[in-house]
Amino acid sequence: MEIKKVTLIGLGAMGVFFAPKLSEYLGKENFRVLADGERKVRLQNKGVTVNGITYKFNIISPQAKEDTADLIIMAVKDTGLNQAILDIQNQVGPHTQILCVMNGVDSEEKIAAVYGWEHVMYSYMRVSIVMKDGMADYNPELGKVYFGESKNKELTDRVKAVKGLFEASNIAYSIEKDMIRGMWFKFMCNIGENLTCAMLGIPFGAYQVSDHANAIRRKAMWEVITIANRLGIDLGEEDIKHQELTIQNLPFANKPSSLQDLDNGRMTEIEMFAGKVVKLGEELGIETPLNWVFYHGIKVCEEKFQGKFNKK
Numbered sequence: 001m002e003i004k005k006v007t008l009i010g011l012g013a014m015g016v017f018f019a020p021k022l023s024e025y026l027g028k029e030n031f032r033v034l035a036d037g038e039r040k041v042r043l044q045n046k047g048v049t050v051n052g053i054t055y056k057f058n059i060i061s062p063q064a065k066e067d068t069a070d071l072i073i074m075a076v077k078d079t080g081l082n083q084a085i086l087d088i089q090n091q092v093g094p095h096t097q098i099l100c101v102m103n104g105v106d107s108e109e110k111i112a113a114v115y116g117w118e119h120v121m122y123s124y125m126r127v128s129i130v131m132k133d134g135m136a137d138y139n140p141e142l143g144k145v146y147f148g149e150s151k152n153k154e155l156t157d158r159v160k161a162v163k164g165l166f167e168a169s170n171i172a173y174s175i176e177k178d179m180i181r182g183m184w185f186k187f188m189c190n191i192g193e194n195l196t197c198a199m200l201g202i203p204f205g206a207y208q209v210s211d212h213a214n215a216i217r218r219k220a221m222w223e224v225i226t227i228a229n230r231l232g233i234d235l236g237e238e239d240i241k242h243q244e245l246t247i248q249n250l251p252f253a254n255k256p257s258s259l260q261d262l263d264n265g266r267m268t269e270i271e272m273f274a275g276k277v278v279k280l281g282e283e284l285g286i287e288t289p290l291n292w293v294f295y296h297g298i299k300v301c302e303e304k305f306q307g308k309f310n311k312k
Contacts, residue, residue, distance in 0.1 A: 001070075001157050001158060002164075003070040003071045003097075003161050003165045004070055005031075005032075005067060005068075005070050005071075006022055006026060006030065006031050006032070006070065006165070007031075007032045007033075007060075007069035007073070007088070007091045008022070008031070008032070008033050008072075008073045008075065009034040009035075009072065009073070009074050009076060010075035010076035010077075010080070010102075011075075012077070013129040013136060013260075014075035014101055014125055015033075015073075016048055017127055017138075017143055017145070017171075018075070018145075019031075019033065019055065020053070021169045021170055021171050022165075022169050022171070023055070023058075024169070025169035031057065031058060032057075032058050032059070032060045032066065033057045033058065033060070034060060034061070034062055034088065035059050035060075035061070036061045036063075042134070043056075043059050044056070044059050046134060047134070048134045048136065049134060050136045050137075051136070051137055051138070062087035062088070062090060065090065066091070068090070068093030068096055069091045069093070069096055070095065071097050071099065071161075071162065072088050072091055072096060072098045072099070073099050073101065074107075075102065076102060077102065077257075077269055078102060078104060078107075078272035081100075081102065081110065085110065085111055085114055092119060097119060097121060097158050098111055098115065098119050098120050099147055099162070100120070101123050101124060101145060101147075102124075103190055103272060104187065104269070104272040104273070104276065105183050105184060105187050105276070108122055108123075121147055121148060121158065121162070122148060122149065122150060122180070122183060123145065123146060123147035123148075123179075124145075124183050124186050125144070125145050125146070126143065126144055126186060126246075127143030132264065144172040144174055145166070145174075146173070146174045146175070146182055147162060147173065147179075148179050149179065150180055151179070152175050152177050152178075152179065153177060181235070184224070184233045184235060185235060185239055187224060188221050188228070188239065188240075189221070189243055190256075190273060191221060191223070191273055191274065191291065192216075192217040192220040192221035192240075193207070193247065193256060194256040194257060194258045194259075194273065195270075195273055195274055195294040196216045196217045196220065197255065197256045197258070198256065198261075198262055198268065198294075198298055198301075199293075199294055199297050199301075200216075201262075202259075203255050203259075204250040204251070204253075205251075205253060205254075207247045207248075208248055208252065218240055219290055220290045221240050222240075223281070223289075223290055224277060227281060230284050231280075231284075258273070262301050262302070262305070265305045267302055268298055268301075268302065270295060270298045270299060270302075274291040274292075275295055277291040278291050278292055
């Protein structure tokens with residue numbers, strides 16, 4: 001299997017990690033960005049700016065009868081996943097592979113329910129990108145995409161094919177031996193770091209100077225660990241300690257995605273984050289008080305920018 005045509009849906013903070021390098025390697029005709037309506041027009045006219053360089057990619061609509069893709073990269077937010085699953089329909093052929101690099105722990109299941117597991121691999125990203133008004137700034141050395149089968153003791157042909165593409169296009173990657181555990185590790189980090197920052201309106205740098213911010217972060221992580229352990233996923237205190245070095249090396253002023261969403265008046269992915277933890281906790285009989293507060297507190301923040309509390 002060789003990957004010659006790639007379609008990306010979601011040219012936001014995660015999508016811009018892939019787009020410049022894949023477009024350069026594959027060429028404009030073989031790398032396409034899927035978009036429709038006003039977003040399509042905006043991307044065609046203005047493009048996106050990544051680390052000071054403006055790029056304009058080959059933009060196609062979901063209705064276009066283009067050749068199907070060998071690989072589809074889904075880099076949308078949780079709020080757009082259901083529509084994205086419908087939008088990629090014309091891009092899926094008999095041998096198409098799909099990587100959904102968004103946050104959370106169940107997006108692959110949703111995609112596989114429509115297209116089948118033979119088309120879907122597990123994937124996630126670890127990268128800190130600040131993006132606003134089509135402009136993104138980040139350190140490429142701190143970003144990486146993780147992908148593979150659920151277990152990767154030996155690499156399957158489709159994993160080798162994606163590996164070959166990323167190596168040829170100079171995209172940093174890692175193939176974890178246990179992708180499910182890796183996804184839950186990232187989920188744990190997102191719950192602790194992302195939601196604490198969003199709820200309190202603080203940057204990542206707060207974890208470098210505040211014992212109180214770290215106390216909240218770690219407590220929230222333990223709620224995820226307790227659920228993961230009940231589901232047979234081996235996470236623990238050593239994983240929290242392992243993340244400490246990463247936290248200390250993040251740019252001080254960088255903000256996680258949920259705080260960026262709130263600052264820009266956008267709906268967050270709170271359902272996928274704290275909403276999922278609370279739901280699993282209820283199903284498993286595990287108390288999740290911090291995530292309950294995260295969920296309802298960030299919902300209030302969303303109601304605030306929607307004008308629900310404006311005086312009538």
